Amino acid sequence: MGKQTIYRWWPSKGAVMFDSLLAHQREEGGALPDTGDVEADLKLVLRATVAQFNDPVLDGMTRALAVEIQNDPSLGREMVDRLLGPQLEATKDRIRSAQRAGQIAEDLDLSVVVEMIFAPLFHRWMLRTAPLTPEYADSVVEMALGAFARRRAAPGDRASSRARGSFWTRTAGTGVTAVS
Numbered sequence: 001m002g003k004q005t006i007y008r009w010w011p012s013k014g015a016v017m018f019d020s021l022l023a024h025q026r027e028e029g030g031a032l033p034d035t036g037d038v039e040a041d042l043k044l045v046l047r048a049t050v051a052q053f054n055d056p057v058l059d060g061m062t063r064a065l066a067v068e069i070q071n072d073p074s075l076g077r078e079m080v081d082r083l084l085g086p087q088l089e090a091t092k093d094r095i096r097s098a099q100r101a102g103q104i105a106e107d108l109d110l111s112v113v114v115e116m117i118f119a120p121l122f123h124r125w126m127l128r129t130a131p132l133t134p135e136y137a138d139s140v141v142e143m144a145l146g147a148f149a150r151r152r153a154a155p156g157d158r159a160s161s162r163a164r165g166s167f168w169t170r171t172a173g174t175g176v177t178a179v180s
Helices: 003-009 013-028 038-054 056-071 073-100 110-127 134-148 158-163
Strands: 168-170 177-179
Touching: 038 056, 038 073, 038 110, 038 134, 056 073, 073 110, 110 134
Parallel strands: none
Antiparallel strands: 168 177
């Protein structure tokens, strides 16, 4: 296929890469597992994400696409609308299920929860700060779920006051921060 034919169908190299990545993702499906064990389900999903990031073909294409998106906001929006958005919504659905089962606190911003689960993997992969391994993915899930767990503290202890929605405030004149 010639260059003119390619650009007749796609407006840029990034669009070609995105469609290729999208086709690959469609083959793998979209719904997250829901076995009733949110930790096991998220570990499975994050381990699959690690495998994708470590796949030599997908790694190169995904890195190139990340660069293209920096210079093409419309491609970035399309990526969110057609690929990342549905994946993030599927993860939110799984988190909602865990909330209904009492495994995760109900008063959480699900957009933040999902980003806190996936962002460490993306950061490590994109910046190559350390090896991206299945064990790392498991650690991310364990730490995230520890932070998102339902809070069951005795009345009067600090964890109990955090569970009621307290916040950090600056103590007047001291520059010191305290829990109120």
